[in-house]
Amino acid sequence: MANELQGKRVAFVLDNEGVEQVELTRPWQAITEAGGEPQLIAPQPGEVQAFNHLDKADRFPVDRTTSEISVDEFDALVLPGGVANADNLRMDRPAVQFAKDFVASGKPVAVICHGPWTLVEAGVLRGRTITSWPSLQTDIRNAGGTWVDQEVMVDNGMVSSRKPDDLDAFCAKVVEEFKEGAHRQQAAQRL
Numbered sequence: 001m002a003n004e005l006q007g008k009r010v011a012f013v014l015d016n017e018g019v020e021q022v023e024l025t026r027p028w029q030a031i032t033e034a035g036g037e038p039q040l041i042a043p044q045p046g047e048v049q050a051f052n053h054l055d056k057a058d059r060f061p062v063d064r065t066t067s068e069i070s071v072d073e074f075d076a077l078v079l080p081g082g083v084a085n086a087d088n089l090r091m092d093r094p095a096v097q098f099a100k101d102f103v104a105s106g107k108p109v110a111v112i113c114h115g116p117w118t119l120v121e122a123g124v125l126r127g128r129t130i131t132s133w134p135s136l137q138t139d140i141r142n143a144g145g146t147w148v149d150q151e152v153m154v155d156n157g158m159v160s161s162r163k164p165d166d167l168d169a170f171c172a173k174v175v176e177e178f179k180e181g182a183h184r185q186q187a188a189q190r191l
Helices: 021-033 083-089 093-105 116-122 134-142 164-180
Strands: 009-013 017-020 037-042 047-052 055-061 076-079 109-112 152-155 158-161
Touching (some): 009 021, 017 021, 021 047, 021 109, 076 093, 076 116, 076 164, 093 109, 093 116, 109 116, 109 164, 116 134, 158 164
Parallel strands (some): 009 076, 017 047, 076 109, 109 158
Antiparallel strands (some): 047 055, 152 158
């Protein structure tokens, strides 16, 4: 169990401010415990300021910037939530392009809460079924996706969840999908 993701490099892409801390730390921990190698990617070098809802929480060091990375370097992508994080990140052209290219590669992607805003901006949700924080459902539908209200959703290697309460199911599916690797057109799994 501890080496399911041995040798897999996982990009955690988020803005330098506003990520919901638990949506960063819990998946990070799950990937690390499974032997994966997470890297923190943000638009600016330095640190990321995490939040517990609206209150400042811990700071985390940035490994690389969004303008320095390429899809070929990573096996999987995680887009954590946090309103400010996701709203700012969708304005970062390199992050949006990276997400677009990553989805096109067929490699697995995990997204939670407000994280799908980057995927909406990237134009990669047409024909996909995902879940998110409920306030994003119109954005997802307008982007051509189907929104569902459930704990975790898997559609062709894309894992999504609604909120921190869903993290147990989300993290389990993230490890499972990241272990499988790149996906080719598969039907959505309703869990």
